[in-house]
Amino acid sequence: MEQLLSAEYIVSILLSGISLGGQLALIAIGYTMVYGILRLINFAHGDVFMVAGLLGIYISAALPMYIAIPVVIALTIGLGFFIERAAYKPLREAPRMSVMISAIGVSYLLQNTATYITGGQPMTYPAIDALTRTVSIAGASTKLVVIITPILVVVLIVLLTTLINHTKIGMAMRAVSKDFETSRLMGIKINNVISMTFVIGSGLAVVGSILYFTTYPAITPTAGAMPGLKSFVAAVFGGIGSIPGAVIGAFLIGICETIIKGLPSSWNVSVFSDAFTFALLIVILTCKPTGLFGEKATDKV
Amino acid sequence: MRKTKHTGRSLLAVAGLLLVIILLENISSWIPGLPAVFAPTSQLFTVLKKGAVYSLVAVSMNLLNGFTGLFSLGQAGFMLLGAYTYAILTVPMASKDQVYYLFGGSAVKFSLVDLFQSLFGNTGFGGYLSLICAVLVGILFAGLVAALFAALIGTPVLRLKSDYLAIATLGFAEILRAIFQWQTLGPITNGANMLKSFPTFADFNIRNGAGQVVLRLSTFVPFLAAIICIALIVLLIHSSYGRAFKAIRDDEVAAEAMGISLFKHKMLSFVISSFFSGVGGALFAMYVANAQAKAFTSTMTYEILLIVVIGGIGSISGSVIGTFLYVACSEWWLRFLDAETYIGSFKVPLLRSGFRMVVFSVVIMIIVLFFSKGIMGDKELSWAGIGGLLKKRRPKKKTPAGKEG
Amino acid sequence: MDEKIVLRMENVTMQFGGVVAVNNLSLDVPEGQIVALIGPNGAGKTTAFNCITGVYQPTNGRVSFKGKTMICSHPTGKMKKNYLGSDEKKFASEPIVNPAPDHVVKLGIARTFQNIRLWKSMTVFENVLVAKHMRAKQNVFSAIFRTNAKEEARMRAETMALLEEQGLEQYKDEIATSLPYGLQRRLEIARALATEPSLLLLDEPAAGMNPQETQELAEYIQQIRDKHHLTVFLIEHHMDLVMKISDYIYVIDFGSEIARGVPKEVQQNKRVIEAYLGVTEDA
Numbered sequence: 001m002e003q004l005l006s007a008e009y010i011v012s013i014l015l016s017g018i019s020l021g022g023q024l025a026l027i028a029i030g031y032t033m034v035y036g037i038l039r040l041i042n043f044a045h046g047d048v049f050m051v052a053g054l055l056g057i058y059i060s061a062a063l064p065m066y067i068a069i070p071v072v073i074a075l076t077i078g079l080g081f082f083i084e085r086a087a088y089k090p091l092r093e094a095p096r097m098s099v100m101i102s103a104i105g106v107s108y109l110l111q112n113t114a115t116y117i118t119g120g121q122p123m124t125y126p127a128i129d130a131l132t133r134t135v136s137i138a139g140a141s142t143k144l145v146v147i148i149t150p151i152l153v154v155v156l157i158v159l160l161t162t163l164i165n166h167t168k169i170g171m172a173m174r175a176v177s178k179d180f181e182t183s184r185l186m187g188i189k190i191n192n193v194i195s196m197t198f199v200i201g202s203g204l205a206v207v208g209s210i211l212y213f214t215t216y217p218a219i220t221p222t223a224g225a226m227p228g229l230k231s232f233v234a235a236v237f238g239g240i241g242s243i244p245g246a247v248i249g250a251f252l253i254g255i256c257e258t259i260i261k262g263l264p265s266s267w268n269v270s271v272f273s274d275a276f277t278f279a280l281l282i283v284i285l286t287c288k289p290t291g292l293f294g295e296k297a298t299d300k301v
Numbered sequence: 302m303r304k305t306k307h308t309g310r311s312l313l314a315v316a317g318l319l320l321v322i323i324l325l326e327n328i329s330s331w332i333p334g335l336p337a338v339f340a341p342t343s344q345l346f347t348v349l350k351k352g353a354v355y356s357l358v359a360v361s362m363n364l365l366n367g368f369t370g371l372f373s374l375g376q377a378g379f380m381l382l383g384a385y386t387y388a389i390l391t392v393p394m395a396s397k398d399q400v401y402y403l404f405g406g407s408a409v410k411f412s413l414v415d416l417f418q419s420l421f422g423n424t425g426f427g428g429y430l431s432l433i434c435a436v437l438v439g440i441l442f443a444g445l446v447a448a449l450f451a452a453l454i455g456t457p458v459l460r461l462k463s464d465y466l467a468i469a470t471l472g473f474a475e476i477l478r479a480i481f482q483w484q485t486l487g488p489i490t491n492g493a494n495m496l497k498s499f500p501t502f503a504d505f506n507i508r509n510g511a512g513q514v515v516l517r518l519s520t521f522v523p524f525l526a527a528i529i530c531i532a533l534i535v536l537l538i539h540s541s542y543g544r545a546f547k548a549i550r551d552d553e554v555a556a557e558a559m560g561i562s563l564f565k566h567k568m569l570s571f572v573i574s575s576f577f578s579g580v581g582g583a584l585f586a587m588y589v590a591n592a593q594a595k596a597f598t599s600t601m602t603y604e605i606l607l608i609v610v611i612g613g614i615g616s617i618s619g620s621v622i623g624t625f626l627y628v629a630c631s632e633w634w635l636r637f638l639d640a641e642t643y644i645g646s647f648k649v650p651l652l653r654s655g656f657r658m659v660v661f662s663v664v665i666m667i668i669v670l671f672f673s674k675g676i677m678g679d680k681e682l683s684w685a686g687i688g689g690l691l692k693k694r695r696p697k698k699k700t701p702a703g704k705e706g
Numbered sequence: 707m708d709e710k711i712v713l714r715m716e717n718v719t720m721q722f723g724g725v726v727a728v729n730n731l732s733l734d735v736p737e738g739q740i741v742a743l744i745g746p747n748g749a750g751k752t753t754a755f756n757c758i759t760g761v762y763q764p765t766n767g768r769v770s771f772k773g774k775t776m777i778c779s780h781p782t783g784k785m786k787k788n789y790l791g792s793d794e795k796k797f798a799s800e801p802i803v804n805p806a807p808d809h810v811v812k813l814g815i816a817r818t819f820q821n822i823r824l825w826k827s828m829t830v831f832e833n834v835l836v837a838k839h840m841r842a843k844q845n846v847f848s849a850i851f852r853t854n855a856k857e858e859a860r861m862r863a864e865t866m867a868l869l870e871e872q873g874l875e876q877y878k879d880e881i882a883t884s885l886p887y888g889l890q891r892r893l894e895i896a897r898a899l900a901t902e903p904s905l906l907l908l909d910e911p912a913a914g915m916n917p918q919e920t921q922e923l924a925e926y927i928q929q930i931r932d933k934h935h936l937t938v939f940l941i942e943h944h945m946d947l948v949m950k951i952s953d954y955i956y957v958i959d960f961g962s963e964i965a966r967g968v969p970k971e972v973q974q975n976k977r978v979i980e981a982y983l984g985v986t987e988d989a
Contacts, residue, residue, distance in 0.1 A: 041464050086670075087669075087670065094673065097366075097614075104603050105607065109663065109666055112661070119655065120655065225599065229471070232468065271482050272479050274479060278473065281472045282454075282458065282476075286458070289461065537849070540854075541842055542850075544828075547836075548825050548828070552823050552825055552826070556836075558817055558823075559836065559840065559898075560808045560812055560839070561808055561840060562809075573846075679827065
């Protein structure tokens with residue numbers, strides 16, 4: 001008990017919670033933006049995140065890190081773009097359920113392809129020196145990634161919000177998320193807007209993958225599924241379609257999860273770190289289905 | 302009158318099918334020297350057993366997703382409940398200490414197997430009867446527990462709209478998976494370890510005094526169970542309630558305006574579907590001869606959903622055909638893709654472990670994107686259809702490809 | 707009035723956000739009559755229907771059916787502050803009654819839809835048969851194990867009788883949505899009748915019909931009223947139809963009542979003519 005209440009322990013738990021939350025936030029934005037525009041739970045998003053991790057491993061083995069990272073970002077964005085064009089665009093007029101099934105199919109394909117390429121063995125994410133260096137804060141020593149994550153998340157979100165609120169494509173995104181059909185009639189190029197959404201979502205997922213896999217370096221073909229689902233829950237929690245909502249939801253889930261994992265092992269509750277997220281989901285859906293910020297339609301993207 | 306004629310013909314066909322299964326299972330011991338495919342260890346029987354179990358689960362998912370229009374992804378969770386209920390109730394007393402050795406024995410101080418053995422004896426015919434009773438009761442409870450949980454979770458989640466319902470049920474399944482792996486419940490669930498030693502399909506093989514198998518029934522049993530359950534679901538779908546479900550699927554507002562209580566009927570469909578998923582879970586446990594929470598992942602649900610889509614959402618026969626095709630491809634016909642193959646000294650490229658599933662997922666994507674109605678669309682295999690097929694001697698026109706309206 | 711009132715709306719107001727779609731609407735529908743609710747596009751007619759059938763919970767007001775309160779509501783929560791209608795105090799002390807649409811049907815109110823909502827995967831026969839489900843004496847077990855065979859046979863026989871009565875029997879095995887438009891409307895009415903209502907709500911039954919069909923429809927509505935001992939409450943655009951068959955007419959515009967009376971009175975009402983033809987000064 002004493003060990004639990006020590007300041008260092010609390011600080012280190014909070015720090016890693018915030019860091020995990022930030023990583024989830026970067027994935028959650030991809031979910032929430034796609035849902036805002038297409039009303040689609042993009043089940044493949046978590047797997048895109050996993051693929052980004054694998055690409056990181058393979059490409060950094062061949063190229064120096066400062067070249068590898070941009071290449072990984074470019075490839076993953078390409079993948080996100082391609083998935084949308086190949087698997088979702090043909091189903092634009094189909095019932096929503098078909099698109100969701102297609103997303104599940106893509107997820108299945110990405111996981112199986114990853115199993116084939118990696119042979120199903122967990123792969124180890126390379127240590128990026130700038131992120132893995134140890135620093136000490138308030139007596140708790142921690143990796144630099146823990147500090148960098150929240151800062152990077154805030155910077156990226158400020159950039160994203162600026163993009164959405166002050167650029168033409170951002171305005172188009174807001175319009176499409178408000179009313180798909182009318183926007184189309186008003187001459188907005190729907191497909192460009194949707195592609196842009198996938199590009200942004202995938203781009204943020206890559207950044208998320210670098211930070212996440214630096215912290216949890218083992219990548220299996222299903223490594224994206226759980227963080228993906230959790231991020232989606234975060235997006236629902238914050239009110240799907242709302243970017244600030246998704247970010248707040250992600251931080252909350254990240255912190256709660258680390259706290260649960262940090263409880264004494266004699267309580268045997270660490271198996272519930274994932275279940276907790278879903279319990280939260282069911283509670284929020286039954287009490288306030290629109291999520292925390294769901295009502296403020298102006299936040300929608 | 303036409304109807305009774307059809308019912309008679311269907312019953313005859315089912316009986317014929319079951320006979321063929323028994324024949325297939327035993328033919329290798331009656332006629333020696335048959336090809337290896339008829340040997341009891343052949344992939345054929347894996348496919349048949351797994352196919353029977355999965356077709357029940359797929360049909361029960363179709364009842365919900367295809368006939369009632371509720372997009373639920375909780376299938377694996379309800380299967381888990383069924384599998385564990387069955388296993389916990391039927392692990393024989395004698396095996397409990399060994400199964401639960403990490404927890405110093407089980408907290409469940411009885412076993413259906415021992416219960417019935419004390420009634421009917423444990424050897425010969427009495428033993429067989431107690432096995433049947435124990436398994437039957439165990440499976441029934443498996444279904445009931447799954448149905449009970451469905452009723453509990455249904456009240457909050459069935460109010461949710463399509464994709465929220467999907468994610469909530471998916472989450473529910475994940476919560477169950479965590480609960481069943483919780484060490485604190487170990488004396489009941491065996492924690493993260495597997496439950497085993499309970500009666501499986503192989504126990505139904507009839508043995509003589511010396512313990513030799515005289516009649517194999519290990520494929521027959523899952524077939525029989527699946528056929529009975531699917532028949533019940535078909536009866537439901539063709540009843541007044543089934544029509545009400547379809548009305549809800551087609552247009553909720555109109556259904557409600559014609560006096561069909563949405564909540565009551567959605568709940569009914571959800572509970573019944575979960576009951577049969579629970580039964581399916583119990584059969585699955587019997588098939589793999591163990592019950593372990595980590596097997597019932599969301600990937601399992603996705604797999605079943607994809608089977609339903611391949612067969613045709615809203616078609617029972619489609620789900621069954623889809624299941625057997627899917628299982629046969631993944632367990633048997635596409636196995637060669639996983640083996641490194643040499644033609645002479647030339648190594649066929651790409652073929653190695655895992656390639657089968659890649660090819661498989663590509664095929665599934667093609668079906669989802671270009672043949673979204675699946676094999677059967679929302680049509681059923683019917684006598685008239687088969688008759689027409691035989692007369693024309695040429696396959697029926699495939700359901701049109703492309704976008705669904 | 708000495709007739710029995712089947713349906714009574716009192717001060718019904720429906721407000722969405724800051725928009726009042728139905729404002730303080732009160733009306734009576736006496737037994738056995740055909741009453742019409744008319745008004746220009748967007749006047750709030752269908753919203754009023756949705757308030758009666760339980761699709762929407764009205765913001766304020768009461769709807770009684772056969773003398774009993776069926777729906778009752780008053781502004782609550784945020785709406786208390788933002789309420790723009792009147793009489794918010796009148797029902798404040800009464801409990802909120804907000805039945806689900808299927809409950810309303812069970813009481814004996816059936817409806818049709820403006821934009822036809824037949825079940826698209828079902829045949830004509832099944833569309834009517836499903837509407838029989840609500841009143842069938844059966845449960846899910848008797849349905850699965852077919853011990854409800856008598857009940858099922860009765861439902862089928864009654865369905866067939868209804869189809870014959872509506873002249874739809876030759877289409878019974880066709881997919882409902884493949885029928886010509888006029889027949890689909892007729893099928894919707896048959897389906898509504900299958901729920902055994904005492905009050906039939908028709909939402910623009912003549913929409914999309916030519917004069918000839920409209921003429922037939924008028925006779926048809928009167929026929930079914932007499933045959934099934936119904937009270938009919940309808941929303942309509944077609945003035946010919948309304949003037950021909952209605953016993954009494956209510957006219958609303960922008961959610962509020964602007965006139966009421968027998969067809970002759972309404973026809974000559976200045977505000978009605980203005981509402982329909984538009985007035986230059988506030989255009």
